[in-house]
Amino acid sequence: MRFVDIAATSAAVAATGGRKAKIELLADALRRLEPDEIAAGSAYLAGELRQRQTGVGYAGLRTRPAPALEPTLTVAAVDAAIAEIATVSGTGSQARRRELLGALFGVATADEQRLLVGLFGGELRQGAQAGLLAEAVAVAAGVPVAAVRRALLLSGDLKQVAVAALSGGAATLAGISLRVGTPLTPMLAQSAPDVGAALLATGAPAVIDTKLDGIRIQVHRSGDEVAVFTRSLDDITARLPEVVAAVRALPLREVVLDGEAMALDEQGRPRPFQETSSRAATRAKSNPLALVPYFFDLLHLDGADLLDEPGRVRWAALADALPAELIVGRETVETEEQAAAVFAAALAAGQEGVVVKAPEAPYDVGRRGAAWVKVKPRHTLDLVVLAVEWGHGRRKGWLSNLHLGARDPETGGFVMLGKTFKGLTDELLRWQTERFKELAVEDDGWVVRVRPEQVVEIAFDGVQTSPRYPGGVALRFARVLRYRDDKRAAEADTIDAVRSIGVTGQPDSGRNSPAD
DNA sequence: ATGCCAGCGTC
């Protein structure tokens, strides 16, 4: 297939509003792919590259040659070119990569270039990703959507599923199942503002797990072979030898475990997330800080898949198979009062919150359903908008991303604590665009600095130490609640108020409870 | 040797 046909499909998909119409367009393109182009072609149609890393991002795409006038590229040729770009490394690699990229773009038409930029940049914005492509694969192959979705979530590999469904049909697709050693897409949790709302979603009785502020791990063991995967199915086995050792020491033959790994201090209390993250990301040999695994689910045990078993069955098997110190804190509750007590105890122990779980629900691979509901404390502050950034994509033409500052009583100025674009409705975006145009003092085409007069109420999960912001602290997961037109900037919260919240996981945190 | 930038990962 010609690459320009993918580009045309992508443009048509982007111009189409309806889900079903997008799926039809994608399915039509999938049917036209040659068998050996399905892997790359299906990735492109989903807005992805076949390679996870290429070393090319938006900065590397800024300057590009004039587009070709006639399309000559095939899907296979593009695939080969990108494969080479992705393998370049070592001294001189940046120049070489630029060279290869220039050659590819030089023979691409304007439409093809647009697609390539979207694919390399990871922001194709055609309104269709792996989720819709799975449906399109089902349509094109004439197999049930559920079968495609399940294969996708169990293998974590869109390309493999597309090839299986389109070349092999339902039988080949059915062959894709949970395999020990191959990571599956983890089940996720919805979120709720409090344990009452969470219990409403799950029903009672419910099981309440401590929510640990670490990184998600999925550990597979077959005999002496142990592998550790992240939430995005990255293999981090080599970076977590202590987790490997812990699982290898268990008197079990075959397991797939789901859990969280985190760094602890000398008292066994959680360290700040940044320390866990840093430790999990480093490939260096000697690691002073250990990551401790805590598991909360068992997906496979000695030949038996447990995915479709109710939670209570899986958790009972987990409790039988693992020592208690490797299992996450867990209680069964009947009432909201009991749930509130468990939540309070988790926070008192320095943990992030809780996850409320329905005991009868299966392990719903890749789903974020009502069976698991997370609850975390929330803080709020009244901050001052220091600047706003022009939006992109569907927010083009609107002032979107807010720069937030706390009042500094020492200087009479403001200390920037971070940015947010979340929590804004279209109506609010419209309003704030007008408002900040009035307050604007400078616009460089990207950031619009404004007079620091508008107060906004911000919700956030916690404070983290910051190497970037002048106060040395930043907000985690900041989002807009509402504008405070009843408050002047002089009445906004101060940097001292922010500092007094304390960094979660720091020695003297926990002395303050959240604002509400 | 050191610092910066870009890319990529975690949340």
Added chain:
DNA sequence: GTCGGAT
């Protein structure tokens, strides 16, 4: 990670 909009 969170959130709003669209289907």
Added chain:
DNA sequence: ATCCGACGACGCTGGCAT
């Protein structure tokens, strides 16, 4: 109920300029 897109925080690594 799902999917998508709009973008946040920090930290590590590799390549490169100084």
